[in-house]
Amino acid sequence: MRSVAIVGCATTKFGRSDKDVVGLLAEASLAAMDDAGLDGVRFDDVFVGNMASGEFEGISGLANLLVSELGLEPASAMKVEYTSGSGGAAFRAGWMAVASGQSELALVAGGEKMTSVSTKEATEIIASLAHPWEKAQGVTMPSLAGLLARAYIARFGATREALAAIAVKNHSNGALNPNAHFQKRITIEDVLNSPVISDPLRVYDFCPITDGAAALVLAPVEAQPPAEKSVVVSGIGAATDTQTLQERADVLRMASVRVAGERAYRMAGIGPEDIDVAELHDMATILEVVESEELGFFPPGKGWDAAERGITKLDGPLPINTSGGLKAKGHPVGATGVAQIAEIAQQLQGRCGPRQVEAGIGLACNVAGFGSGSIVTVLRRSDHG
């Protein structure tokens, strides 16, 4: 297999947009192509990460629409749907196409238009990914996070404030990211006084409903002119877990994150101690904690304490969610996995302005459903030993 480089990346402004999902995907794709300096070049493959353009906007055939909009015919194209892991799964498809030799140049674009419907309707569309059995009981994604949070606090003696500290951190990072949905810092008190959604979790523990898109251009490393700061995909792993929460041996473990992480580390020939910066799938604050444990950054039951002590802040030893995370940057479902990788690539290249951290190796963890699948990607800057 060939080594694959990320040669261009971009995201749109996340928030409420007047554009439809095709317009958002086209905007991000054009910016990524521009970033790659590839004016007029022919793409072999286009992969589009999107969950529910049909449900949100009545649009199917999304990959073809994007190819037409960008004039990329006769590139091969497909939409990749993997619920909230759609972006990461589309990236993995693009990586496979280039690594296998099938594709010399691939575009990976992820996007979702969510504000076309009411919050109630959006919650219902997202809840459709739950297993029918659990869905019949009335579960929503936030309610599963509430079950997890109470169990975590009870077993490990975590404080409610530690979870709030994650929201505060991610809002603080988002305030330094001009493309984040929220540009506003918040306090622990703001989190603890916000309305209850699914106790013990409150409004500020959850990501918002957001429109947005992100795109990446992938090419074989061997075809690239030697560049000081090119970004290489050094490891990638994907795995599943049960679709239901109730069938997991331990409600506080996310096996898909653990296994995908192990596979990515093995391919990259590194361990969690080598990661300098990470983007995790913080749909709810508690998930950033559990994922940071499954990826081996902290022992099980210790992730909350690390967050409370500031280990994962921008100036800490392991910055997590420098982009603002899903919490503050926003979670346009199909865009998220692609946007996470774009943030890590830009961190490795030193292009993150006021939220820049020192990093040579970074990790992105994109989660499908409520942990029913995960894609973990490790990126390395080419000049990093």
Added chain:
Amino acid sequence: MVSLPAYRCTGCGTVSQPRRARCRQCGRTDVEQVELRRGKLLTFTRVTATRPGYPSPMILCLAEFEYGVKLVAQVDDASPELEMEVRPKVLGARAERTDQPADVVLVRSPPAGCPVAASGRPLT
């Protein structure tokens, strides 16, 4: 006593709920029905932002029953506590939800003094 079905693989004995087309441990497709009668509350959450057709607030839980089977279910108790004993109660599907394939399960705490299911060990 009210019970709820779960599905035991005739090959390896693994009990599943909901039923699967194929056993995740041994790959067999044949199952026999077993009954879940008593459990304990592992965790719960009071949901205020509920889906259309569901009460708000509504308490959801994860409870563990015989054979180590766990269920996400509604709780019929305004003040649940972790480790509380629970029993299943199957609700009739409501008209607006007849298209859904699953029974809606509600668990309620039984009278004091009932033995509690221990993980993986049948009480029956």
